[in-house]
Amino acid sequence: MSTAQTDPPPAKSGTPTWVKVLVPVIATGGLAVTGVVVAILVFVLTAWLNLPLPVFGFDEPPEQPIAFPHTVHAGTDVLMDINGNPRIAPDNSQLTGLGLDCTFCHRTVTTSGTAGVPPVQLCSFCHRVVGSEDRAGLAQLRDITFLEPFVDAINWQRVHRLPDSVRFVHDPHIRFLSNHPAAIGNNDAVTGLASVNPSQVCSTCHGSVATMEKVKQVEPLKMGQCVNCHRDNNAPVDCSTCHF
Amino acid sequence: MVTQQDSPYNWGMVVDIDRCTGCQACVLACQVENNVPLNTENLYKQQRIYSWIRIERYWEGDFPDVKARFIPILCQQCGNAPCEPVCPVYATYHNNEGMNVQIYNRCVGTRYCANGCPYHVRFFNYWEPVWPESLRNQLNPDVTVRSRGVMEKCSFCVHRIRRAERKARGEDRLVMDGEIQSACSQACPTDALVFGNLNDLTSRVSKMSKDDRHYKLLDDKLGTDPNVVYLARVEEKVEEGAAAAHG
Numbered sequence: 239m240s241t242a243q244t245d246p247p248p249a250k251s252g253t254p255t256w257v258k259v260l261v262p263v264i265a266t267g268g269l270a271v272t273g274v275v276v277a278i279l280v281f282v283l284t285a286w287l288n289l290p291l292p293v294f295g296f297d298e299p300p301e302q303p304i305a306f307p308h309t310v311h312a313g314t315d316v317l318m319d320i321n322g323n324p325r326i327a328p329d330n331s332q333l334t335g336l337g338l339d340c341t342f343c344h345r346t347v348t349t350s351g352t353a354g355v356p357p358v359q360l361c362s363f364c365h366r367v368v369g370s371e372d373r374a375g376l377a378q379l380r381d382i383t384f385l386e387p388f389v390d391a392i393n394w395q396r397v398h399r400l401p402d403s404v405r406f407v408h409d410p411h412i413r414f415l416s417n418h419p420a421a422i423g424n425n426d427a428v429t430g431l432a433s434v435n436p437s438q439v440c441s442t443c444h445g446s447v448a449t450m451e452k453v454k455q456v457e458p459l460k461m462g463q464c465v466n467c468h469r470d471n472n473a474p475v476d477c478s479t480c481h482f
Numbered sequence: 483m484v485t486q487q488d489s490p491y492n493w494g495m496v497v498d499i500d501r502c503t504g505c506q507a508c509v510l511a512c513q514v515e516n517n518v519p520l521n522t523e524n525l526y527k528q529q530r531i532y533s534w535i536r537i538e539r540y541w542e543g544d545f546p547d548v549k550a551r552f553i554p555i556l557c558q559q560c561g562n563a564p565c566e567p568v569c570p571v572y573a574t575y576h577n578n579e580g581m582n583v584q585i586y587n588r589c590v591g592t593r594y595c596a597n598g599c600p601y602h603v604r605f606f607n608y609w610e611p612v613w614p615e616s617l618r619n620q621l622n623p624d625v626t627v628r629s630r631g632v633m634e635k636c637s638f639c640v641h642r643i644r645r646a647e648r649k650a651r652g653e654d655r656l657v658m659d660g661e662i663q664s665a666c667s668q669a670c671p672t673d674a675l676v677f678g679n680l681n682d683l684t685s686r687v688s689k690m691s692k693d694d695r696h697y698k699l700l701d702d703k704l705g706t707d708p709n710v711v712y713l714a715r716v717e718e719k720v721e722e723g724a725a726a727a728h729g
Contacts, residue, residue, distance in 0.1 A: 401587070402626060402627070403586055403587035403626050405624065405626075405641070405644070407648060409648070409652070410648050410651065410652065413652055476577045476578065476579075476583075477575070477577075477583060477585045477588070478577055478581070478583040478585070478640055478644075479644070481585050481586065481587055481588075481626075482583075482625070482626065482637055482640040482641055482644070
C-alpha cells in the first residue's frame with residue numbers, strides 16, 4: 239500500500255502528445271487567419287474612407303478602347319514621346335499641348351446633368367485633316383468616319399462613377415463655381431476676376447486632367463466631400479437635394 | 483439631424499374629387515415616371531402591389547340609384563407625419579419644403595413607417611424589381627430604381643421639383659406657379675390634381691385649397707396635417723355638412 243502511494247503512475251501526468259502537436263498548429267493558423275482578416279479590413283477601410291491602396295493595380299486608371307491623350311488636347315505642357323524625349327515639330331520647334339477648353343468636347347456640361355462624351359464625328363472633325371499622317375489609329379478613325387456616316391459610339395470606360403442613389407448634376411455646380419472663384423481657391427483677389435472659365439473649375443473634383451495621359455480619379459468623391467463643400471458655400475444639405 | 487433652412491417653397495397638391503372620373507391615368511403616369519415595378523397577378527394575390535397613387539372606389543346607394551365614388555390616394559406629405567418618428571435611421575423625414583422625404587440608401591427596411599401610415603401609401607420592396615427586357619430602356623434615369631429591402635412611396639416627383647429649382651436658381655428667380663407638374667397631375671385629363679407651392683398665396687393650389695369644399699384626409703381625427711388638400715364632391719342636392727362627412 240505505502241509503495242503504491244509514493245509512486246504515482248507517471249503516464250497520467252503532463253499533456254498528451256496530440257495536444258502538444260495541435261496547439262502550435264492552431265496558434266499559427268489563428269495568427270494567419272487574424273493576419274488575413276486584418277489585411278482585408280485595412281484594405282476595405284482605406285478604400286471606403288479614401289481611394290483604394292496603390293497595390294495590385296487597384297488605383298490604376300481604367301483601360302480605354304482608344305488611347306486618347308488629354309495631355310495633347312487639353313494640356314499646354316511640352317509633349318513627350320514614348321522615350322521621354324520632347325516631340326519636335328517639322329519646323330524644329332517643341333510641340334506643346336493644344337490647350338483646348340474642356341467644354342470644347344464635353345459640350346453639355348454647362349447645360350445639363352452629364353458632362354457628355356462627344357460623338358466620333360467630333361473627333362473626325364479635326365482628325366480628317368490633323369494628325370493622321372503618321373498615326374495609324376487616327377488614319378483608321380478618319381477612314382471609318384469618312385466611309386460610314388453613322389458610326390457606333392466608342393465604348394469609353396467610365397472613370398468617375400457615383401453610387402446609383404446619388405443624383406449629381408454638373409451644370410449648377412459649374413455655374414456656381416465659375417461665378418464664385420474664391421470658393422475653390424481660384425484666387426480672384428490676384429486675378430481680379432469676378433468669374434472664371436468653366437474649365438478652370440473642373441479640376442476641383444476631377445484633378446488636373448490636362449496633365450494625365452490616362453485619366454484617373456484623384457479625389458475620393460465621398461459624401462463627406464460633397465457635404466463639406468455644400469456647407470462651406472451655403473448650398474442645401476437636405477438629403478433629398480441629391481438622394482431621390 | 484439635417485439643418486433646416488427657411489425655404490420659400492411648401493409643395494402641396496389639391497385633389498378635386500368632383501373632377502375625378504376614376505380613369506387611372508395618374509396611376510399609370512406615376513408608375514412610368516417613377517420606375518415603380520410592374521404589378522403582376524402574383525403580387526395582387528400576395529397583396530404586395532406597388533401603387534404610389536391609387537384610385538379608391540366606393541359604391542353609394544342601392545341598385546337602381548347606385549353611384550360610383552372615386553378618390554385618388556397618394557402620400558399626403560403630412561406635416562405631422564406618423565411615419566417619421568418611428569424610423570430608427572431617419573430614412574424618412576420632413577424637409578424644409580414641406581415634403582415627407584424617403585431616402586432609399588438610408589432605409590434598412592424595418593417597415594415601421596408602413597405600419598404607422600394611416601393612408602397605406604408606403605410600399606416595401608420584398609424582391610429585387612424586374613422589368614421585361616422590352617421595358618428596360620423606358621426606365622426614368624432621374625429616379626433611383628429601388629432595390630430589395632427598402633421602403634418607397636410617392637416622392638411628389640422630387641426629381642421634377644429639383645430640376646425646376648435648379649433652373650430657377652440659374653435664372654436667379656423663384657419657381658413660378660405651374661412650372662412644376664407632378665407626373666399624376668400632368669396626366670390627369672380632367673385637371674383634378676393640381677400641384678404647386680402653398681407658400682405662394684397667389685398660386686393656383688393656395689387659392690384652390692381655400693375653397694369651401696376643402697378638407698384634409700383623416701386630419702380632423704388623427705391630426706396628421708397633410709399637404710394634400712381634397713375638395714369634396716358637389717352633390718346634386720346640397721346637404722348641410724356634406725363636406726364633413728367625407729373627412
